[in-house]
Amino acid sequence: MxxxxxxxxxxxxxxxxxxQAALQAEAAEVLAQLDLLACASRLGVPEQIGSAASGLMVWRDLDIGVRCRAPGAREVLTALLPVLAHPGVLEAHYREETGERSPTGRPQDERHYLVLRYRTPAGHAWKIDISVWRSDAPRPHLESxxxxxxxxxxxxxxxxxxxxxxxxxxxxxxxxxxxxxxxxxxxxxxxxxxxxxxxxxxxxxxxxx
Incomplete structure (x- = not known):
């Protein structure tokens, strides 16, 4: 060892x-710069989850979950287009994890999953994970x-x-x-x-x- x-x-x-406090404050700024929660609310109920929600941040990583009623890929990407088109978004990766591609194999965990690489006006690089769940049932992340x-x-x-x-x-x-x-x-x-x-x-x- x-x-x-x-x-x-x-x-x-x-x-x-x-x-930790500085990162959490910066995460709030990132959400505002991208207007991410407002865009996600067109699909369902957006929730800030992960270390930004628990107050245990050590790096620039932001997790958002959105509880919806079975949106399709076109609906998801259309709602999030203002975020994806933001000049600070340098990369965007999308994966439809539905059916057999569910992250757990269970229907209730089907989602549309996006990973963004975003550079703030101050030059800080952020990784942003967005899980758009194909169910509006409560998720365990907020309780965790x-x-x-x-x-x-x-x-x-x-x-x-x-x-x-x-x-x-x-x-x-x-x-x-x-x-x-x-x-x-x-x-x-x-x-x-x-x-x-x-x-x-x-x-x-x-x-x-």
Whole structure:
């Protein structure tokens, strides 16, 4: 196992929380610059989810979910066209994950999925994930964010610290992501990046070498 920090100084902790607050404020600006929620509301009920909703941000990644009644691809892309045509949007990838391509294989999880790369007027690069669900039933994401917001401060700080360290690795977030870190802290007692690596190696999920 590589040498990983086992102690977080008060100064380091303060810097982590200051960066989290700055990223959350910047995320709100991005939503306003793209008028994203207003465009998404043409389809259904838009919801800010993920780390921006839980207050545990370590990088410029924004997640939006939209609960709808079975929209088609044309309807989705037409509603979001003002966002896609924004001059700051440098890339847009679309995938229709319906039928057998549902992310879980279940009909209730069918969605239209877009990933945008956006550069702000200040020059900051953001990744924006938009899931347009083909169901208007409540999703678990908001409840998950609420539970994370209500965790004890020491648990939230452990999550933020581990996410900050891990987000610098190539495995994050595709192979090992926030959900893995949340579970390790809340369910398995991880409190440091070294603890998290030990947890991963114990279940053979990844090597920290």
């Amino acid at each position: 590589q040498d990983l920090p086992t102690r977080l100084s008060p100064e380091q902790a303060e810097a982590l929380w200051a960066r 964010a609420r539970r994370l917001r209500e965790l004890a401060p020491e648990l939230r700080q452990a999550i933020l610290w581990i996410k900050d360290v891990w987000s610098r690795r190539p495995e994050y977030p595709e192979q090992i992501g926030g959900v893995d870190i949340y579970a390790a802290v809340v369910e398995h007692g991880a409190r440091t990046p070294a603890d998290f690596c030990a947890h991963l190696e114990a279940r053979s999920a990844a090597s920290c070498a």
